[in-house]
Amino acid sequence: MTEYKIALVGFGGVNRALAQLIAERNARWQQELGFSLKIVGVTDLFLGSAIDRDGLDAATLVALPASKGALAQLAQGSAEAFNEAVIKQSGADIIAEATFTNPKDGEPAATFCRWALEAGKHVVTTNKGPVALHAQSLKALAKAKGVSFEYEGAVMSGTPVLRMARQTLPGAGLVGFEGILNGTSNYVLTRMEEGLGFAEAVAKAQELGYAEADPSADVEGYDVRLKVVILANELLGACLQVSDVACSGISAITCDDIQQALASGQRWKLIGAASRNQDGSVQASVQARPLPGNHPLAGISGATNAVAFDTKLLGAVTVSGPGAGRIETAFALLSDIVAIHATKHSA
């Protein structure tokens, strides 16, 4: 039976949910997945850090309050975040990176990933920043070190998109995709179809915890743009930078626009899309537009996300599911570890 030693970098919602899954399911995973996980380190800029090569108790970690320096409450803990030590010296095989997304330069997450890969550790991350901005160099580094760099959760949380395309669509002739990649904006559009104004619908999303106090990353398309870059570079072999993708959001859409579209069977959606041109180049965009009722994404309502892959041999193949959520995103990390296990196991 395999046991992977894992260090959690960032201990907000996602890695705390992973710890919760470990506390609840480790025994089952030994049966079901052929491995179990042992948490040997945790670090978080706000909560501090802890290292124990013999294993930190997952349930104890989950129960820690979200208060400054809380990890100092552990015998093996400190109020200081010793990021580099946790990544390099905890004896971890795998680093689970789930700090905040920095859309400017991907830091400090990109550095955390780099430290881990340089030290010969697998990295699993749900962080769009390092993937959208530095995937190429991080993948090259992982390859050189003979380890894996996996990031299913960077797009649509645990709903399989990257791995689905990679594992099930080779040979299908993937030429592009369209996606509803932000649950908050799709929720807002859905509520506007029910008669709410834009501001009211955003307030509703904030009330439910879907939208941040400053909702601009969601409603102006910036979040979607990062995901479009990730998908286009990964699935279409593009080398897009964030600034290459024209981006507009949903804040200028009026109730009239929405109701006019509905009257003719159409639904406004914020679509992140990319397609390969005849000459091999890839064009990408983020833009709201009304979809005809028979479009594969027209029926995706509320906070659900979806990607419709455009393929030569199958036409449209669409996957939909949750686009956010603590447990849903923690599952993405687990699915990355399942993939690492499969690679090692068959090697």
Next chain:
Amino acid sequence: MTEYKIALVGFGGVNRALAQLIAERNARWQQELGFSLKIVGVTDLFLGSAIDRDGLDAATLVALPASKGALAQLAQGSAEAFNEAVIKQSGADIIAEATFTNPKDGEPAATFCRWALEAGKHVVTTNKGPVALHAQSLKALAKAKGVSFEYEGAVMSGTPVLRMARQTLPGAGLVGFEGILNGTSNYVLTRMEEGLGFAEAVAKAQELGYAEADPSADVEGYDVRLKVVILANELLGACLQVSDVACSGISAITCDDIQQALASGQRWKLIGAASRNQDGSVQASVQARPLPGNHPLAGISGATNAVAFDTKLLGAVTVSGPGAGRIETAFALLSDIVAIHATKHSA
């Protein structure tokens, strides 16, 4: 560069489409997929058979008329279908089985698969019969012989369902599924929503080639039932036989039923479903019912198929795409070969 020698058993729409893909794309596959295919044998009860260990020309095969004994036109051909010789003695590494579906005992396809596996050849098939009725024994035989038995195309043609669940959902806690698994019946229901009567809608489906002269396998749910057995046994570890699955179709649904549902935002769909009970047993059914508008399958219109996986960690994850078509189903065979190549390659 790897070259797999393949023999085509049954040369109707699907294997002819595979030959067409080989004729058009073999060179590209060497680059893209790391292998190419060489057709070393073809056999078909109506068209006859041909064997050439040096390779039959794919384009020539595609151009053959669909007339009795047509394979005799080839220098290496005969008007007789030497099935056993083609399967066992053509030197094939892989047998692509795509004869007709026999829902009673899966024959003669099951025997073709057995011959191939016993001779140590991989089998890829799109045939629901052998998979729904004999998957357990055929999988055991494949395992004993150290070869693969793959059948992505038995459900939803080339749209990834079996492989998607196997490759991307381990650990997600799959507890059941609901599916729209027959394009003809879904097309009929969609047309009935537009005002057509059942008989008119069936006639329309026949006109378009979606429905057979005798449409009962499609509209009475028998086709869906075979697929439910395949999915439940494969994904939920059930041991269902066809007779274990209660089955009803759409022929008793009236225009009134459809319009009443629409008026309250619901849509009638023929749903094949299975779920695991607390005690580990699995219950499955095929039944038409009205779905609320926010159900993940409510928006699946026309001949499109879809499966919504019910998982503990992600809730519903849904994949939709084509459920039939020559090229679409031939892609399923290709995707099976891609999977075989991945297994061999990493072994």
